[in-house]
Amino acid sequence: MKVTSVNIGRPERIAGYKRKTGIVKRPAQEAVEIGPLGLAGDAVLDTKNHGGPDQAVYIYGQPDYDFWAGELGRDLPPGLFGENLTIDGLESRKMLIGDRLRIGDVVLEVTSPRIPCNTFAARMGDPMWVKRFFAVNRPGVYMRVIETGTVTAGMEVEHTPFAGEAIPAIELMSDYKNPSPERVRWLMQAPIHRDLVAKYTEKLG
Numbered sequence: 001m002k003v004t005s006v007n008i009g010r011p012e013r014i015a016g017y018k019r020k021t022g023i024v025k026r027p028a029q030e031a032v033e034i035g036p037l038g039l040a041g042d043a044v045l046d047t048k049n050h051g052g053p054d055q056a057v058y059i060y061g062q063p064d065y066d067f068w069a070g071e072l073g074r075d076l077p078p079g080l081f082g083e084n085l086t087i088d089g090l091e092s093r094k095m096l097i098g099d100r101l102r103i104g105d106v107v108l109e110v111t112s113p114r115i116p117c118n119t120f121a122a123r124m125g126d127p128m129w130v131k132r133f134f135a136v137n138r139p140g141v142y143m144r145v146i147e148t149g150t151v152t153a154g155m156e157v158e159h160t161p162f163a164g165e166a167i168p169a170i171e172l173m174s175d176y177k178n179p180s181p182e183r184v185r186w187l188m189q190a191p192i193h194r195d196l197v198a199k200y201t202e203k204l205g
């Protein structure tokens with residue numbers, strides 16, 4: 001796998017959305033530092049729902065983009081979906097919670113899938129986008145930063161599968177709002193997003 005684009009968002013307004021957002025990301029022309037909370041200079045404005053140590057970096061794969069290009073009948077530029085890193089050869093439906101990616105000195109770990117929101121729908125100009133995106137199981141993945149460093153387009157990406165219970169990231173999309181206690185115990189065998197850990201722990205009592 002290889003990084004095809006490193007994308008940075010600045011605060012700006014999009015049609016159909018009142019507040020400024022950082023979802024509009026454009027390819028950086030130079031190397032970008034990745035710290036514990038993500039890419040240097042990348043805007044995260046809705047901090048209640050985005051960002052933080054377990055959503056530090058959002059990754060989307062070129063094969064998933066190719067699928068959507070066919071569905072939408074147009075070319076889709078890197079960063080359109082708001083991802084920080086566009087990676088050739090990565091299919092999000094195959095990624096496990098706890099999988100790691102090494103890019104130079106940077107090490108990232110999968111924590112959860114991306115759950116689509118109204119900001120994303122406004123970005124795509126499609127009021128039905130949340131439902132469409134949710135249905136195809138190509139969400140991209142959020143990652144925590146295990147080791148910091150610098151990334152740039154063209155760098156090789158090394159994938160290390162999680163050694164524990166194999167829980168695909170997309171499993172957190174199927175009934176993430178109200179999973180059964182048995183399913184919660186299964187999901188918590190992997191290093192999922194800490195907000196989900198807190199939510200599930202409370203559910204188990």
